[in-house]
Amino acid sequence: MTNAMEIYQMLPKTNCKKCGKTSCMAFAVALMTRELTPDACLPLKEEPKYKDSYEKISSLFKPSEGATETGLIVHEDLCFGCGNCVVACPVNVANDPYGVGSGNAPKNTSKLILAIEEGIVKARNVDECRRFGKNKILCNGCIVTCPVEAIEFV
Numbered sequence: 001m002t003n004a005m006e007i008y009q010m011l012p013k014t015n016c017k018k019c020g021k022t023s024c025m026a027f028a029v030a031l032m033t034r035e036l037t038p039d040a041c042l043p044l045k046e047e048p049k050y051k052d053s054y055e056k057i058s059s060l061f062k063p064s065e066g067a068t069e070t071g072l073i074v075h076e077d078l079c080f081g082c083g084n085c086v087v088a089c090p091v092n093v094a095n096d097p098y099g100v101g102s103g104n105a106p107k108n109t110s111k112l113i114l115a116i117e118e119g120i121v122k123a124r125n126v127d128e129c130r131r132f133g134k135n136k137i138l139c140n141g142c143i144v145t146c147p148v149e150a151i152e153f154v
């Protein structure tokens with residue numbers, strides 16, 4: 001896996017701030033956490049002299065097939081709908097402390113990440129996941145509680 005310094009080396013290194021970050025290094029970190037995409041650096045995207053770097057960086061951050069925009073993959077062929085991941089996810093717990101899928105309790109489903117539908121888990125609102133964005137932490141609640149390794153991050 002490429003690190004932030006290697007990404008930085010391919011950026012314009014002008015610290016122009018057009019991407020909304022204070023420096024190209026901060027932008028490199030934002031790419032690594034998937035807070036931003038390569039297209040947010042306009043000079044990289046638009047200036048011919050950066051064409052090769054743009055293509056290289058874009059290919060590095062291209063979502064894998066089957067993955068959501070945050071890299072989460074649910075292997076639906078493995079999932080048997082046990083619900084472990086659903087109740088282990090701290091974002092789910094924060095939005096539905098009574099237990100997701102219990103059916104009776106009031107819940108703010110608009111912010112749930114994982115929910116069982118027709119016997120298998122479905123991922124949604126993935127940008128709420130704690131592994132991504134500005135305040136990222138290395139959460140792995142859904143991964144470690146799945147008995148069949150049906151959840152993966154790429």
Ligand code: SF4
Pocket residue numbers: 011012013014015016017018019020021022023024025027028040041042043044
């Ligand atoms: S827009 Fe691109 S060149 Fe400008 S600061 Fe951001 S990463 Fe650097």
Ligand code: SF4
Pocket residue numbers: 088089090091092113114128129130131139140141142143
């Ligand atoms: S990594 Fe954490 S926050 Fe993200 S879906 Fe899994 S349990 Fe939820």
Ligand code: SF4
Pocket residue numbers: 078079080081082083084085086120121145146147148149150151
């Ligand atoms: S813990 Fe694994 S098997 Fe159980 S619902 Fe989640 S993904 Fe499916």
